[in-house]
Amino acid sequence: MDIVFRFAALVTAIGHADGVALSTHSDFQHRLAQAADRDAVLRAAREFVDTGFVRGAEQVADGPLLVALLAAGTDPETTARAVREAVGDTDVGHDAERVKDTVVAAYILPDAPSAADAQQLVRAYALLHTDDPAATLRAPLALPDFVVGLRETPVVRPEPDPWHEARELAGRINDLAARRDAVADAITAVTAHAEDELVLSEGGRRTILDDLYRQVGRAEPAPRQDEKQPTEAGERGANSPLLRAALGRNVTLSGTAVELLGDRATHTLRDLNLDPAVSTIADINRRLTDEHGQLGQQLRELAGGFAKLKLPAEVDDARPRIPPSWLLQPVDEPDGPPPVSTAPPTTHTQVRPLGVADLVVVRSGLDHYERAEVTAIENVLPHDVLTHRRRALDTTERTGTNESEDTDLRTAAKTTADQDHRTLASGPGMGPVAAAPAHDFAQTVTDAVSTSLSNRTRQVTTDRLLREREDITEHVVTGGESVVHGVYQRLDAVHSAQAFRRGRRLLYDLVVPDPSAVFRAALSRSRSGLPLPTRPARFTVAPTDLDIDNWAYYAAGHHASGVDAPPPTYTTVAESFGNRAKDPFAVDSTTNSVIFAEARTTRIPKGYRAVSWMADVNAESYPAGRMGISIGDKRVLGSNPVNMAIFHGKLTGETDNLHVAVHVDSDGVNWGVSTFSVGVEILCEATPELVSAWQVRTHAQILDAYERRARDYEQAVATRDAIARLYLQNMAADRKAATVRTELQRTVLEVLTGQNFSGFNALRLDGQGFPYADPAASTGLAAYIRFFQQAVEWDQLAYACYPYFWGGQQGWAAKILGDEPDPAFAAFLDAGAARVVLPIRPGHEAAFERFLATGNVPTTDEQLDVGGPLWVSLVDELRRGAGDVETPLGEPWQFRLATDLVWARPDGSVPRWPGDVPDPGF
Numbered sequence: 001m002d003i004v005f006r007f008a009a010l011v012t013a014i015g016h017a018d019g020v021a022l023s024t025h026s027d028f029q030h031r032l033a034q035a036a037d038r039d040a041v042l043r044a045a046r047e048f049v050d051t052g053f054v055r056g057a058e059q060v061a062d063g064p065l066l067v068a069l070l071a072a073g074t075d076p077e078t079t080a081r082a083v084r085e086a087v088g089d090t091d092v093g094h095d096a097e098r099v100k101d102t103v104v105a106a107y108i109l110p111d112a113p114s115a116a117d118a119q120q121l122v123r124a125y126a127l128l129h130t131d132d133p134a135a136t137l138r139a140p141l142a143l144p145d146f147v148v149g150l151r152e153t154p155v156v157r158p159e160p161d162p163w164h165e166a167r168e169l170a171g172r173i174n175d176l177a178a179r180r181d182a183v184a185d186a187i188t189a190v191t192a193h194a195e196d197e198l199v200l201s202e203g204g205r206r207t208i209l210d211d212l213y214r215q216v217g218r219a220e221p222a223p224r225q226d227e228k229q230p231t232e233a234g235e236r237g238a239n240s241p242l243l244r245a246a247l248g249r250n251v252t253l254s255g256t257a258v259e260l261l262g263d264r265a266t267h268t269l270r271d272l273n274l275d276p277a278v279s280t281i282a283d284i285n286r287r288l289t290d291e292h293g294q295l296g297q298q299l300r301e302l303a304g305g306f307a308k309l310k311l312p313a314e315v316d317d318a319r320p321r322i323p324p325s326w327l328l329q330p331v332d333e334p335d336g337p338p339p340v341s342t343a344p345p346t347t348h349t350q351v352r353p354l355g356v357a358d359l360v361v362v363r364s365g366l367d368h369y370e371r372a373e374v375t376a377i378e379n380v381l382p383h384d385v386l387t388h389r390r391r392a393l394d395t396t397e398r399t400g401t402n403e404s405e406d407t408d409l410r411t412a413a414k415t416t417a418d419q420d421h422r423t424l425a426s427g428p429g430m431g432p433v434a435a436a437p438a439h440d441f442a443q444t445v446t447d448a449v450s451t452s453l454s455n456r457t458r459q460v461t462t463d464r465l466l467r468e469r470e471d472i473t474e475h476v477v478t479g480g481e482s483v484v485h486g487v488y489q490r491l492d493a494v495h496s497a498q499a500f501r502r503g504r505r506l507l508y509d510l511v512v513p514d515p516s517a518v519f520r521a522a523l524s525r526s527r528s529g530l531p532l533p534t535r536p537a538r539f540t541v542a543p544t545d546l547d548i549d550n551w552a553y554y555a556a557g558h559h560a561s562g563v564d565a566p567p568p569t570y571t572t573v574a575e576s577f578g579n580r581a582k583d584p585f586a587v588d589s590t591t592n593s594v595i596f597a598e599a600r601t602t603r604i605p606k607g608y609r610a611v612s613w614m615a616d617v618n619a620e621s622y623p624a625g626r627m628g629i630s631i632g633d634k635r636v637l638g639s640n641p642v643n644m645a646i647f648h649g650k651l652t653g654e655t656d657n658l659h660v661a662v663h664v665d666s667d668g669v670n671w672g673v674s675t676f677s678v679g680v681e682i683l684c685e686a687t688p689e690l691v692s693a694w695q696v697r698t699h700a701q702i703l704d705a706y707e708r709r710a711r712d713y714e715q716a717v718a719t720r721d722a723i724a725r726l727y728l729q730n731m732a733a734d735r736k737a738a739t740v741r742t743e744l745q746r747t748v749l750e751v752l753t754g755q756n757f758s759g760f761n762a763l764r765l766d767g768q769g770f771p772y773a774d775p776a777a778s779t780g781l782a783a784y785i786r787f788f789q790q791a792v793e794w795d796q797l798a799y800a801c802y803p804y805f806w807g808g809q810q811g812w813a814a815k816i817l818g819d820e821p822d823p824a825f826a827a828f829l830d831a832g833a834a835r836v837v838l839p840i841r842p843g844h845e846a847a848f849e850r851f852l853a854t855g856n857v858p859t860t861d862e863q864l865d866v867g868g869p870l871w872v873s874l875v876d877e878l879r880r881g882a883g884d885v886e887t888p889l890g891e892p893w894q895f896r897l898a899t900d901l902v903w904a905r906p907d908g909s910v911p912r913w914p915g916d917v918p919d920p921g922f
Contacts, residue, residue, distance in 0.1 A: 019142030020126045022104055024097045028052065029104065033146045045108040054102040057117040060095040062086055066124040067117055076133035083127045096125040104147055107846075108853060140845075147853070163320070169306045170320030173299060177323045180295040182268045187288045189265040190253070190281065251281045296549060303328045304553050328550055330537040331557025359505050359796060359839060360889065364497040367894060371489045371903055371911065378486035380479040388475040485908035491901040496894050500886035505793070505839040506848075512747040514807040515834045519743055520814070523724040532720065533713045539706040543699035544692075551698055560705035566694055567607065571684050575602055577662040578677035584620065593625070593672035599661035602682065607690030609655045614648040616679040624670030630661040631680060651682070658682060728820060736825040743828075745794050748836050752852075753788075760785075779860075787857040790870075791844040798837040807832030843869040 023029065031044040057063030069082045099121040106115035123137060130136045258266070258276045269276050272287050303326040380386045477486060525532075541554060548566045555563040579596045586592045604610055613631045621627075629636040629647070632654055636647050651658075660680055666672025731739075750756055762777035804815040820826035828834075840848050847858050847870060863870045905911070 019140040020122060020136060021142050021144075022100045022122065022147075023142075023144035024100050026097045026101050028101045029144060029146075032104070032108075033144075041108060045105045045112070048101060048105050049109065049112055052098055052101065053105060053113060054099050054115070054118045054121070055113050057121065060099065060121060061090060061092070063095075063117065063121060067120045070120050070124055070137075076137050079137070080127040080130070080133035083124050087128060092125055092128070095121075099125070103141060104143065107143065107147065107850060143849075166306070166309050166320050169302060169309070170322045173302050173306060173322045173326055176295055176299050176302065177326060179268075180292060180299065182264055183288055183292045183295065186261075186265040186268040187285070187292065189261050190284055190288070252278065253281070299326055300549060300553050302326075303550075304331075304557070308332065325547070325549060328553060329539070329541055331539075331554060332534045332537060359502045361500045361502055361886065362497055363500065364495045367494045367496040369491045369899075369901070370494055370896065372492040372896075372898065373490060374487060374911065375490045375902055376486075376488040378477050378484075378488075380477050380484040380486070382479050382482055384479040386477040386479075388473075390473040390475075487905040487908050487910060489903045489905060489911060491899055491903050492896045493899050494894055494896050496892050498892040499889040501889055502886055503842070505796070505842070506845045508838040508840070509835070510748065510751060510838070511802075511833055511835050512744070512751050513833050514811070515740075515743050515747045515801075515831055516829045517807075517811075518746065519739060520811070520829065523727070524720065532716050533709070535713055536706055536709040539703055541699070541702075543695040546695045546698055554702050555698070555705075558702050558705040558709060560702045563698055563701050564694070566698075567686050567690050569686055571605055571608060571686075573602055573604065573610075573658075573682040573684060575600060575660050575680040575682075576678065577680075578675075579664070580675040581673075584674035589666065589669065589671050592674050593666050594664050594674065594676065595666070595672075596676075597661075597663040597665075599630075599659065602658045602660045604655055604658055604682070604684055606656075607687055607693070608684035609653040609687055610651040610658055610682050611653065611685045612648065612650050612683045614646065614681045614683075616681075617645045617647065617676070618678075619673055619676035621673040621676070622671040624666045625673035626665050626667075627673065627676065628661075628663050629678065629680070630659065631682070632658050632660075655687070725819075733822065736822060740825065740828045741794065741797060744797060744799055744834065744836060747834070748838065749788060783860040783863065784857055786860070786863050787847070787851070790863070791841055791848050791851075793839045793841050796839045798839075800835045801827040801831035802833040802835065804830050804832045 028044065028048045032041055035041045035044060054060060054063075057067045065086050066083060069079055069086065072079070074082075099118040102115050102118040103122060106112040106118070119141065122141060126136050127133055253261070253276055255277070261269075261276055266276055269279070269284065269288075272291060274284055274287055276284070303322075306322065306326075307328040307330040378386060477484065536558065539554070539558065546554070546566075551563070551566060554560075577596075577598060579594050581592050581594050583591045610632065613634065615629055615631070615636065617627070617629075619625070619627065627637075631649075632651055634649050634651065660682075662678050664673050664676060746757070760781060762774050762781055763771040764774050766772055804812055807815070815830040815832070818826060818830050820829055851857055858870055
């Protein structure tokens with residue numbers, strides 16, 4: 001007979017009535033009761049070991065004699081009389097307290113000396129005041145309530161602050177943003193000074209740049225006609241300082257300009273090792289521009305990292321503050337774990353002994369079949385032929401109708417008990433902790449199962465298949481000389497069940513979160529070995545929010561290609577003019593002077609407007625020479641062109657085209673301009689329309705790239721889910737049951753031990769990359785693994801799955817929409833939490849209690865002590881309790897389950913059931 005389910009019938013709870021009490025009114029136990037934390041408990045226990053611990057029977061009066069009497073193994077009544085005679089009228093109150101405190105201290109401290117003699121002395125002193133010596137010698141030693149509660153004291157571990165990284169990163173962003181703003185202000189402050197606040201430093205001389213320009217532009221005395229004209233080379237040599245000045249290579253700030261910089265700009269320059277009074281304008285501009293660009297790059301990287309942080313939903317006041325321009329949105333949204341809840345609700349569960357219970361097993365086997373209701377009737381007239389043709393075709397997409405019924409009594413018992421009665425704490429083939437009489441409860445469950453599962457179910461499923469198969473079934477009924485009535489009847493299987501008691505167990509009751517979390521995470525991973533694409537974060541950035549600082553972050557993050565950089569804020573258009581006399585050294589004004597005029601229409605780049613101009617004029621001229629420059633509506637006229645001059649001014653925002661003209665003339669008598677060159681630069685600024693067009697175009701490209709990423713991700717997830725569904729469909733029932741037990745065991749151990757098995761790695765890699773067992777790690781982990789595998793009877797585990805809403809909200813949708821057909825496995829997959837009852841293997845109760853109080857497990861030597869209390873042979877472990885003695889409980893009973901079998905009635909009659917009598921003639 002197979003085991004249908006198990007349940008535990010409660011007997012008496014653990015308490016003082018069941019054992020020899022170890023509680024006393026001693027100072028040691030008073031300190032334990034008042035201890036604020038576990039460290040205080042351990043300190044008190046160690047101090048007692050140093051001062052009052054009973055290491056041997058000889059340390060108390062008549063101790064060796066009392067231990068010998070208990071070890072003699074005589075009749076309990078005889079032993080009690082011998083103990084009373086040995087003690088006589090001696091006051092043993094102080095010694096009784098010491099031995100009880102010794103046992104308690106040994107329970108608390110894993111490295112305490114042996115307390116074996118003290119335990120025997122506790123029982124010996126208990127015999128002095130008992131009326132039932134036999135019960136006193138059999139009963140366990142009962143710890144004080146506050147000592148048992150010590151294991152429930154949570155170990156305070158510093159939880160990581162979810163805001164720590166965010167605050168640290170926000171602080172770095174704020175510091176860099178402030179430095180970048182300061183550098184930008186310094187650039188503005190340096191460029192705000194005109195020529196009268198700049199100094200040209202060359203050859204040890206310092207000259208105000210504006211004065212130098214005025215000296216160069218001052219009219220020279222008119223030479224005589226017969227005087228030799230200055231050489232061109234000499235004039236160019238004189239102009240070289242001004243050429244360098246135009247680039248800022250020999251120009252510094254004046255004392256007044258340094259004072260006008262302000263403290264913030266001065267401090268920024270000195271941080272960059274720039275002395276504003278000595279450093280040239282070119283060096284200052286170069287360093288400030290480089291620093292501004294580097295800070296911008298660092299800010300983009302940090303802001304992107306800040307965007308990836310998954311901060312809990314808190315009030316706005318708690319969120320770190322950073323400049324809005326650097327508050328980027330994430331481009332990737334990995335499916336990472338949700339933040340750990342550091343503040344649980346006010347109500348909470350604790351691991352505590354549930355009590356001592358009888359483990360009851362219900363076994364069932366098939367007894368016989370009985371005919372049930374009519375499933376179909378076929379009527380055929382004489383000489384007629386009735387044909388039923390059934391064709392089933394599976395293609396890529398199929399909607400098929402099928403009838404299914406679960407006849408596995410183990411699953412049936414669990415499903416009905418869990419869903420209908422709500423009184424069970426059961427698993428696949430597992431039962432409840434029941435307070436009702438064991439035999440009555442077991443029969444009630446099987447009766448409920450047979451009643452609920454006699455109803456057949458019709459299930460419509462839609463499957464996506466990768467193959468095509470055609471199945472044709474024909475059923476032909478031929479009529480004879482008379483009417484044919486074909487009556488088809490279903491068959492029910494009648495099972496016989498019997499309850500058996502397998503012995504008492506110490507039970508623990510605890511609630512574990514989301515037991516299927518790891519299994520669901522494993523299903524969510526690609527079977528091909530290739531990782532899923534990163535889940536893209538929703539792109540909700542407005543087009544107007546894209547700028548030069550963040551566009552590359554979003555474009556690269558969403559893998560957008562062909563995205564143009566933002567248009568430059570400023571661009572320059574240049575025009576050049578120049579001419580030379582036929583013979584500059586001639587004495588004839590018509591030959592050595594230039595008459596020139598040219599006008600051009602300069603095209604302003606599309607999307608830009610002209611904001612300023614600059615003209616660089618170089619000329620060889622005598623006083624009679626005249627030159628005029630026109631740029632838009634601006635005019636520059638000179639009666640005597642200077643050897644070198646730079647002019648500049650503002651424009652009025654012209655777009656598309658700009659008029660630029662140069663004309664050169666003289667008075668027609670005297671010598672004029674012999675040679676000249678004019679370079680005109682027009683500074684153009686991007687219009688808001690150009691920037692908006694770039695923002696809209698770039699936003700569309702990034703949005704399109706995001707949508708492609710989202711489609712790729714959804715397609716990969718759909719493929720993964722289809723493979724996962726196929727895996728679940730092909731998963732055998734026994735494999736599902738084993739998975740449930742394994743995952744519950746893992747979750748229970750994580751709750752009990754406060755770790756996630758990340759430290760359980762005993763493998764190393766050799767030079768070729770092959771793993772091998774590390775001897776030291778294997779030995780170190782062996783005792784821990786052995787203890788938990790043997791201390792708990794995992795095959796006798798009982799559990800109940802609780803609804804999905806007790807788990808994290810991120811998994812609610814998947815659990816609500818689950819389509820697992822096996823109700824037991826579906827309950828496990830969709831569970832938000834589970835209640836688990838742990839049965840402790842007989843003989844391991846004290847060691848398990850010690851672990852719950854101290855976190856220490858028995859050593860390998862203790863567990864491998866053959867014949868000792870913790871010894872478990874490999875045969876017993878493989879048999880998993882099969883050798884336990886089973887005692888029948890009550891009488892066997894029968895129950896019915898519907899099957900897929902059909903019986904054709906030979907005479908075509910309709911069955912009748914008179915009262916409760918089964919259909920006759922079977």
